Amino acid sequence: MAPRWTWGMGAALAALAAAGVLAFVRPWMAVLPLGLFLAACAAAPFFPAWGFFGRTVTRGRDDPPGVALTFDDGPHPSTTGPLLDLLREREVRAAFFVVGRHAATHPDLIRRMVAEGHEVGNHSASHDVWLMLRRSRTVSREVRDGCQALAAAGVRTLAFRPPVGIVGPRLFPALRREGMFAVGFSRRARDFGNRRVTGLAERLLRGVRSGDIVLLHDAPVPGEDGPGRWLGEVRRVLDGLAARGLAIRPLSRHIDRPVLR
Ligand SMILES: [Zn+2]
Incomplete structure (x- = not known):
C-alpha cells in the first residue's frame, strides 16, 4: 500500500x-x-502531481527508456475497434480508462481489450467534468458505478482517472473505500478529447520523454474522415516513439503496481 x-x-x-x-x-x-x-x-x-489532496501516479519508470500509452473516454465502436486492430498489429499493449456508461453499452469492446492484453481503468460512470465540485456521495457513486459497469464486462480494476484529470479533496477518500488509486498523466497532445486531431502526433512527440504516462483519447472523432485521420495520427505516435527509442510498456509494468485485480 x-x-x-x-x-x-x-x-x-x-x-x-x-x-x-x-x-x-x-x-x-x-x-x-x-x-x-x-x-x-x-x-x-x-496539478495532481503535487499530491496536495492525495497521491496520484503521473509518471512511471524511465529505465529502460519507455512510456505507457493510455486512452480515455471510450469505448466507442468507430475508434476503439480500429485502434485495437492497430495495437494488435504492432504488438503494443495500452491502458484504457473507460467511461462506465460507454462500457455498459459496449461490453464486447471491454472484453476484447482484456483478451488482447490491454489494461482497463475506471474513468468514472458518466464523465461529469464538474465531478470534483460535487458532494462526497456523488463522487463515491461515480467511482463505484464505473467499477460496476466494468465488473459486468468481467473486469475488476484498481486504477481510477478522474474526468478531465482534475483531482479534489473528496476523490481520495472515495478511492480508498474501493481500494483504488489515482492515475494521471505527464504528456498529452492537447487533442481536446479528439476534437482537435490535426497535428496530434507532432504535438505529442515534441516533448515526450522516458517515464511519461501518455494521454490519448478513443472518443468519437467528428467528420466522416475523422476516425481514419485520428488512427493515422496514432500510427505516427507509435512510429515516433519507436524512432526515439522509447518502448511502449503496459501501465502496470511502467508504474510497478497492478492495475487489474
Ligand atoms: Zn476524459
Whole structure:
C-alpha cells in the first residue's frame, strides 16, 4: 500500500503552521504563508502531481527508456475497434480508462481489450467534468458505478482517472473505500478529447520523454474522415516513439503496481 502522505500535503501543512505561528508573533507576516496556502488550494486540483489532496501516479519508470500509452473516454465502436486492430498489429499493449456508461453499452469492446492484453481503468460512470465540485456521495457513486459497469464486462480494476484529470479533496477518500488509486498523466497532445486531431502526433512527440504516462483519447472523432485521420495520427505516435527509442510498456509494468485485480 502506498503511503497516504505526500510532499504536497506536507508543504500545505507547513505553510498553515507557519501562518499560525506568525499570527501570534507578527500578524502581518502571517499573510504571506496563508496567501500561499490559499493559492495552492485553488491551483492544486489542476496539478495532481503535487499530491496536495492525495497521491496520484503521473509518471512511471524511465529505465529502460519507455512510456505507457493510455486512452480515455471510450469505448466507442468507430475508434476503439480500429485502434485495437492497430495495437494488435504492432504488438503494443495500452491502458484504457473507460467511461462506465460507454462500457455498459459496449461490453464486447471491454472484453476484447482484456483478451488482447490491454489494461482497463475506471474513468468514472458518466464523465461529469464538474465531478470534483460535487458532494462526497456523488463522487463515491461515480467511482463505484464505473467499477460496476466494468465488473459486468468481467473486469475488476484498481486504477481510477478522474474526468478531465482534475483531482479534489473528496476523490481520495472515495478511492480508498474501493481500494483504488489515482492515475494521471505527464504528456498529452492537447487533442481536446479528439476534437482537435490535426497535428496530434507532432504535438505529442515534441516533448515526450522516458517515464511519461501518455494521454490519448478513443472518443468519437467528428467528420466522416475523422476516425481514419485520428488512427493515422496514432500510427505516427507509435512510429515516433519507436524512432526515439522509447518502448511502449503496459501501465502496470511502467508504474510497478497492478492495475487489474
Ligand atoms: Zn476524459
